[in-house]
Amino acid sequence: MTYGIRATQYLKNANLQNELEGKILAVSTVPQVVAYVLNAEVDAGFINST
Numbered sequence: 001m002t003y004g005i006r007a008t009q010y011l012k013n014a015n016l017q018n019e020l021e022g023k024i025l026a027v028s029t030v031p032q033v034v035a036y037v038l039n040a041e042v043d044a045g046f047i048n049s050t
Contacts, residue, residue: 007046 004026011017025042027033033045 003046003048010046 008017011020025036027036030047033047036042037045
């Protein structure tokens with residue numbers, strides 16, 4: 001959940017939230033994000049950095 005909050009804050013601060021509204025696909029895990037990106041099912045994804 002924290003990652004989604006941070007991603008949303010980033011989009012808002014970058015003035016992209018309105019432009020991307022309705023195009024956001026929220027998933028539960030980092031592997032899901034990676035799979036969507038690697039399979040070219042989405043253009044970009046947010047994941048955590050450790």
